[in-house]
Amino acid sequence: MWDSIQKYFLDLAERDPTWNFIYIYDDKELERVLDGIWVTLELAVVCVLFSVAIGIVGAWLQGARSRLVQIVVQGYIQFFRNTPPLVQLLFFYFALGQFTPTFSPDGYLQQPIISNVGWAIISLSFFAGAFNIEIFRAGIEAVPQSTQEAAESLGMNRFQAYVYIVLPLAFRVSLPSLNNNLVNLVKTTTQALAIAVPELLYQLVSIYNDYSTSQNACMVLMFVVYITLVGVLVLGMNRWERRMQIPGYGG
Amino acid sequence: MTDAIDGDWTPDRPIVSLMDVRKSFGDLEVLKGISFDVMKGEVICIIGPSGSGKSTLIRCINALNPIDSGSITVEGQEVNDPRLDKLELRKKVGMVFQQYNLFPHKTALENVMMAPVLVLKQDKASVERRARALVRKVRLEGKEDSFPGELSGGQQQRVAIARSLAMQPDIMLFDEVTAALDPETVKEVLVTIRELAEEGMTCMLVTHEMGFAREIADHIYFTDRGVIVEHGPPATFFDEAQDPRTQEFLSQIL
Numbered sequence: 001m002w003d004s005i006q007k008y009f010l011d012l013a014e015r016d017p018t019w020n021f022i023y024i025y026d027d028k029e030l031e032r033v034l035d036g037i038w039v040t041l042e043l044a045v046v047c048v049l050f051s052v053a054i055g056i057v058g059a060w061l062q063g064a065r066s067r068l069v070q071i072v073v074q075g076y077i078q079f080f081r082n083t084p085p086l087v088q089l090l091f092f093y094f095a096l097g098q099f100t101p102t103f104s105p106d107g108y109l110q111q112p113i114i115s116n117v118g119w120a121i122i123s124l125s126f127f128a129g130a131f132n133i134e135i136f137r138a139g140i141e142a143v144p145q146s147t148q149e150a151a152e153s154l155g156m157n158r159f160q161a162y163v164y165i166v167l168p169l170a171f172r173v174s175l176p177s178l179n180n181n182l183v184n185l186v187k188t189t190t191q192a193l194a195i196a197v198p199e200l201l202y203q204l205v206s207i208y209n210d211y212s213t214s215q216n217a218c219m220v221l222m223f224v225v226y227i228t229l230v231g232v233l234v235l236g237m238n239r240w241e242r243r244m245q246i247p248g249y250g251g
Numbered sequence: 252m253t254d255a256i257d258g259d260w261t262p263d264r265p266i267v268s269l270m271d272v273r274k275s276f277g278d279l280e281v282l283k284g285i286s287f288d289v290m291k292g293e294v295i296c297i298i299g300p301s302g303s304g305k306s307t308l309i310r311c312i313n314a315l316n317p318i319d320s321g322s323i324t325v326e327g328q329e330v331n332d333p334r335l336d337k338l339e340l341r342k343k344v345g346m347v348f349q350q351y352n353l354f355p356h357k358t359a360l361e362n363v364m365m366a367p368v369l370v371l372k373q374d375k376a377s378v379e380r381r382a383r384a385l386v387r388k389v390r391l392e393g394k395e396d397s398f399p400g401e402l403s404g405g406q407q408q409r410v411a412i413a414r415s416l417a418m419q420p421d422i423m424l425f426d427e428v429t430a431a432l433d434p435e436t437v438k439e440v441l442v443t444i445r446e447l448a449e450e451g452m453t454c455m456l457v458t459h460e461m462g463f464a465r466e467i468a469d470h471i472y473f474t475d476r477g478v479i480v481e482h483g484p485p486a487t488f489f490d491e492a493q494d495p496r497t498q499e500f501l502s503q504i505l
Contacts, residue, residue: 150352150411153313154366154418155341164369168356248400249355 013213020213023221029207029214036203037225043120043189043199044229048182050125055132055178060162062137073133080130085123086191092123093195120192128185135177139170172244179237183230190226200225260327266291266422266453267312272321274307281307283477284321291421294454296464299474300500305457306349308474309424312455313344326421338370345415349427351407353399359410360386360395363417371418378417385413389443405436409443416447423447425456461504465489473497 006025013020023029061073080088093116102110114122143166151161190201204222208215265288274282281304289295297305310316312323314330314337323330325343353362363382367373386395389409399407408428415423425444429437441463448454448467458464464471465485472482473494481497482488492498 146348146350146352147354149315150348150354153315153341153346154414155338155370156366160369164365165354172356246356246400247398249398
């Protein structure tokens with residue numbers, strides 16, 4: 001079966017050089033594509049988790065009594081929200097990367113302890129995390145003060161009220177915006193190409209640089225993979241949103 | 252009672268005692284020296300025009316609003332004390348709000364069970380038994396698994412009363428608990444409160460239901476612009492009001 005598919009695309013490439021699906025009939029290129037998809041998935045999942053964690057902790061810190069903590073959180077949000085993610089990525093890798101310690105696994109070459117993949121994860125998580133803080137804050141502010149007072153009057157402390165009352169309600173309000181931001185984050189992982197992270201876009205660009213006739217086929221694959229990836233994410237988030245719906249509350 | 256301060260209190264002394272309580276919001280002084288005592292098992296109603304400080308007064312008693320000066324004691328425990336153990340206070344004082352303020356993501360039964368399990372760390376199974384009994388007591392049998400959004404205002408308010416009772420308080424505060432309800436559902440909430448009062452619960456109500464106040468209260472306090480203008484047992488208060496401000500208020504409302 002697979003053999004005949006490979007043969008079909010090999011024939012197609014010979015008949016019509018504008019449709020050279022080299023990553024189907026050439027196992028070496030196929031492996032590059034699969035590696036790229038794997039790195040993209042890894043980046044997406046890790047960054048989504050980190051950025052959500054940053055959002056929850058940041059939104060909690062924003063409500064802290066300390067003025068200093070509030071200023072630090074605000075500064076962080078302003079910096080990461082108001083600069084392009086591509087610039088952040090380049091700055092982290094090329095500027096900060098120079099100042100991080102290095103180590104030498106083989107005794108000859110020096111390697112930085114944070115790899116380009118590491119910087120991409122840090123930079124993208126911080127970028128999306130800044131938005132997530134604002135998203136969760138909006139959700140928290142949507143929980144009426146009176147609901148928290150009821151919790152307080154039943155003897156709950158601030159932490160209990162936050163964990164058991166405020167967060168579950170705020171999270172439901174935040175989900176649609178969070179959904180948007182995470183979709184954006186997954187798409188933005190392609191910018192890791194700029195610091196040579198071998199994710200899908202990087203691999204496909206390399207392939208069509210090596211075999212210029214495969215350009216169209218590579219472009220098609222890019223869309224197919226990202227539509228599928230983001231589609232799965234959106235589907236999952238929507239199902240989650242529906243499952244979290246409370247009868248008779250919030251439409 | 253192992254607490255040293257609690258040890259000083261005996262049921263023959265006022266369960267709640269206010270002395271010269273003052274409270275301002277910014278430049279606006281809402282409570283201008285309020286003093287009164289409530290004995291165990293007493294039912295008192297606070298009435299008065301809007302903005303007279305009734306709700307603020309009742310919220311100060313369980314420390315939802317801090318007071319500026321004066322003294323509030325609950326079973327001998329000083330509420331106006333920076334070292335106040337709020338949890339100890341709130342175990343003694345239950346509160347029901349005008350807008351019910353139920354937890355919308357929890358079912359009626361979960362709303363009732365939540366605080367005893369979480370705050371008092373009581374055994375879940377026995378809390379559930381008690382919670383089911385309380386739901387029956389407020390006549391909501393069959394609604395245990397409904398979410399607040401699926402209940403009417405009157406039903407929600409009765410869940411809120413059950414939720415408060417689950418903490419087994421000694422005193423119940425009711426802050427205009429029927430003000431947001433339809434006239435038909437007001438009655439079902441009042442019936443619940445009357446039962447509580449008849450069982451000997453100490454109740455403090457802020458209310459606009461004059462008929463109910465007259466019927467249920469041992470003592471009525473009339474507040475206007477932050478002071479208690481006049482007070483007395485219902486019969487004397489409603490029929491022989493002395494102060495012109497009380498007379499004017501009663502003539503408008505009755």
